[in-house]
Amino acid sequence: MFESVLVANRGEIARRVVRTVRRMGLRAVAVYSEADADLPFVREADEAFLLGPAAPARSYLDVARVLEACRATGAQAVHPGYGFLAENAAFARAVIDAGLGWIGPAPEAMERMGDKINARNLMEAAGVPVAAGTREPVTSEAEALAAAERIGYPVMVKTAGGGGGIGMGVAHDAAGLAKAFATAARAAERFGGEGGDAARGPAILLERYVARxxxxxxxxxxxxxxxxxxxxxxxxxxxxxxxxxxxxxxxxxxxxxxxxxxxxxxxxxxxxxxxxxxxxxxxxxxxxxxxxxxxxxxxxxxxxxxxxxxxxxxxxxxxxxxxxxxxxxxxxxxxxxxxxxxxxxxxxxxxxxxxxxxxxxxxxxxxxxxxxxxxxxxxxxxxxxxxxxxxxxxxxxxxxxxxxxxxxxxxxxxxxxxxxxxxxxxxxxxxxxxxxxxxxxxxxxxxxxxxxxxxxx
Structure with a gap:
């Protein structure tokens, strides 16, 4: 069993994980940004490490800085909470390669399920029901229109990577599909374009939409x-x-x-x-x-x-x-x-x-x-x-x-x-x-x- 756990997150989830870690008799280490210095999770941990400025890219999303926090505090394992780096397979591998415990699934499992298209194909092969939809990434509006005709309107349009409902939309006809595809494409580009190809365009998934x-x-x-x-x-x-x-x-x-x-x-x-x-x-x-x-x-x-x-x-x-x-x-x-x-x-x-x-x-x-x-x-x-x-x-x-x-x-x-x-x-x-x-x-x-x-x- 680990002796100490670093919680690579903030706010209520960091506070909640710290509570259980300490109840288990382990040392809880918090990391925080300058904007969060006064929040309860910082003072309730056994030790806290300042990551950097408020911007997530310079604090909670800075992998090198989080690993530095582990070394500085002697933390033996990392709990990512949710959001930020929680479903980032590269971060999980970096934690493991540093000789630390990763409190989450194997990076390979994260990669296989992180892309919605790959995940639905994998689930279909495993006998799990999936909706009528695209089996390959849709990267252009023309491809989307052709796929929607095959599936039948209305269709749900979403990015192949990412989560939280960002960029998701429903199209009831060709005009609506053009707008929904553009929205999803912008979201894919803004949030990393997971699953996309820079030469071909963003990776978009279309599925049959169920109204009720x-x-x-x-x-x-x-x-x-x-x-x-x-x-x-x-x-x-x-x-x-x-x-x-x-x-x-x-x-x-x-x-x-x-x-x-x-x-x-x-x-x-x-x-x-x-x-x-x-x-x-x-x-x-x-x-x-x-x-x-x-x-x-x-x-x-x-x-x-x-x-x-x-x-x-x-x-x-x-x-x-x-x-x-x-x-x-x-x-x-x-x-x-x-x-x-x-x-x-x-x-x-x-x-x-x-x-x-x-x-x-x-x-x-x-x-x-x-x-x-x-x-x-x-x-x-x-x-x-x-x-x-x-x-x-x-x-x-x-x-x-x-x-x-x-x-x-x-x-x-x-x-x-x-x-x-x-x-x-x-x-x-x-x-x-x-x-x-x-x-x-x-x-x-x-x-x-x-x-x-x-x-x-």
Missing amino acids: ARHVEVQILGLADGTVVALGERDCSVQRRHQKVVEESPSPGVSAELRERMLAAAVRAGEAVDYQGAGTVECLVDTEAQEFVFLEMNTRLQVEHPVTELVTGVDLVEQQVLVAAGEPATVPAAPRGRAVESRGHAIEFRVYAEDPKRFFPGPGKIDVWEEPAGPGIRLDSGYVAGNTVTPFYDPLMAKLCVHGADREEALERAREAVAAFRVEGPKNNLPFFVELLENAEFVSGDYDTGLVGRMRA
Whole structure:
């Protein structure tokens, strides 16, 4: 087992990883930028190392500087959190080549699943359902138009690399496809053009679009002995700009029969790439047909992992550390690859420094920060009163999570917790959650990825 772990991230996820690392009796090392010097994760770690200025490229994305921090602090392993370098195979290799422990999947698995086109082809070969779509990168508008005619409109247009819904769009006809392709191409160029060819153009993926669909994902855990287990599913259908804002487990839109098929497929997906550590297999569910198709695999810890922890009692960060160290996991495997049965219902609300109507970022100094507390409430936060949410990074301030014996109790606890959470200074989306928790469609559980759009129409 490692004696010390460096957390190559910031904010709430760094604070959350530090908490588990220290509970395990290990030394937690934080890295930070000049803009984050006063945040809680810096002082709560056993040691902290200044990376550099606020700009991510000169701090959290500076691989050489992060490795220097490991040498300077004596850290023996690196946990990347999510975002920044978390799914960067080159960074993982650099950590391993430096003789350090990498708390994540093998770089080879990250590369195989990092390109959405390669991943869907690999999953199809493994027997995991995939949507009708392109098997090769689409690099020009002409190719996109021809592919859309074969697939049939409407189509989803997205970059082959990257994530977070950036650059994603839906095209209902040729004119819409031209606009969606241009948007995706710009995103591919801006965020590195993963999978693209400079001579041919950006790598774009087209897939059949399902209008009334849910976004449901399965948490998997690849153990040190090669076993892959599934820890239930999460429903991530409440989204704005194709980015998640609310997640819950179990999904109210998935039948028991469909759930078993999804869990089994997720295990096959992990086995296909010899996956180790925590990962997520994301799927699109046709609510009417009760069928699903593979979307992508995230080779890291998800933002929404707390809902799985609440319904299973499993600390996913602890399991990541154990697996990376070659230690036996403390998750008992069950038949069909399912690790543990869910207990009750959990919901997570991502509290952002953003306008609750249009969802535009609104950073600023936090004058008031009063956290809710009580039975079934968990708050993973990155800030306290007096801190400043800067414009340099994602505006996520906290994740408000609730757990109840059933969905009805979880919803009631959510209403109480949202009402009790006071944030003044920066803009925040807590008023949106008040609205959502009174929305008949959401409360019924019969909703899809178009819910927020309908609320704001």
